[in-house]
Amino acid sequence: MSLQLPRRAAGNRGVRRLVALPAVLIGILALAGCSSETTGEWKRLAMPDPVTEQGQSTLDLWRGAWIAALVTGVIVWGLIAWVVVKYRRRSDDEIPVQTRYNLPLEIFYTIAPVMMVIVFFAHTVRVQNIVLDEDAKPDQIVQVVGQQWSWTFNYPLPNGKFAYESGTASYIPTLVLPVGEITRFQLTSPDVIHDFGVPGFLIKMDVIPGRTNSFQVTPKRTGTFAGKCYELCGVYHSRMLFNVKIVSPADYDAYLQERVADGYVSDQPLLGGSDATTQAGLPTEGETE
Structure with a gap:
């Protein structure tokens, strides 16, 4: 005699597996790079160790860009997981609400990328000015x-x-x-x-x-x-x-x-x-x- 789980319980288990998979992959990558030789590379996110004063500004920009990208990724992954869980089909007869548009959401995903580009551009120009600045009388x-x-x-x-x-x-x-x-x-x-x-x-x-x-x-x-x-x-x-x-x-x-x-x-x-x-x-x- 076989034991069958209710459809909803089976769906919850599938969602948990979907959410846990990225965490497992990130953990494996982190453990694979924990040698003493690569500790500095992880801290610099694979960027070379700067040997000049000007290079430190480039490294800071690189780190900031990665942090912003990861924050954006976490928000997007979280929204995907939330939609998958909240609006999944719960039974054979129940169909999730089909929304044609969501005005606040559309405004958000139009304005947010534009603001991100502006911020990235401003910091890039600032670092570029630092790196390309020339002293009137170099040594x-x-x-x-x-x-x-x-x-x-x-x-x-x-x-x-x-x-x-x-x-x-x-x-x-x-x-x-x-x-x-x-x-x-x-x-x-x-x-x-x-x-x-x-x-x-x-x-x-x-x-x-x-x-x-x-x-x-x-x-x-x-x-x-x-x-x-x-x-x-x-x-x-x-x-x-x-x-x-x-x-x-x-x-x-x-x-x-x-x-x-x-x-x-x-x-x-x-x-x-x-x-x-x-x-x-x-x-x-x-x-x-």
């Missing part, structure tokens, strides 16, 4: 050239000349910056559009032929970080890598003196193309003129 300016297929970094010297570091197809250049000081990047390209970016900076910017773009950063801590070109610029795009080494101001000055002593100094900044050290006529890394 140093580095002229960055993205050329096929590497990077050249020009450091102005007090005597009007430029120390430089230039990569080749087999050598990944290193950009050296002083911690706690404002560095402005001036970005140029002699050939095609590239994109200069370092994940830890939480900003990247196009490097466009015939145009000079710029932004500045203030590193918060020392360390070595990876950078690359974020624009598909051609067949050897994957080779356009560089390293960023953030050091103390004293070590930064020593680095520039070392570049000069090794012969990596020019009267004019190297602008890539025929002026890049990847071409004949200028020394490559490990050689002097």
Whole structure:
């Protein structure tokens, strides 16, 4: 003899399973990411740890956007669950009320998205202004050239000349910056559009032929970080890598003196193309003129 549950009890059990499924999935994902290596990533919602003062504003915007999205999701999921429970069919003969429209609800779901877009836009513009703000007198300016297929970094010297570091197809250049000081990047390209970016900076910017773009950063801590070109610029795009080494101001000055002593100094900044050290006529890394 089989035991059959009343239709209403069976329906309640189905609703409970439907509501419990998202909670189970979220729990599984949370438990899968609880290692010590990923604790920081969970706190930053998969965003890199900012190494500059400007990057913190980008991280705050990212977190705020996720919080707003999750709050919106919880409200929508709650409304769906409430409608499923309250307006379900309770018996064979009872049909839920069929409403053609609900004016207050329609006004709400028209105005609410517009308000969300306005708020998101306002915070995005505010953070953009912070990230792209440039000090009238930065501590140093580095002229960055993205050329096929590497990077050249020009450091102005007090005597009007430029120390430089230039990569080749087999050598990944290193950009050296002083911690706690404002560095402005001036970005140029002699050939095609590239994109200069370092994940830890939480900003990247196009490097466009015939145009000079710029932004500045203030590193918060020392360390070595990876950078690359974020624009598909051609067949050897994957080779356009560089390293960023953030050091103390004293070590930064020593680095520039070392570049000069090794012969990596020019009267004019190297602008890539025929002026890049990847071409004949200028020394490559490990050689002097």
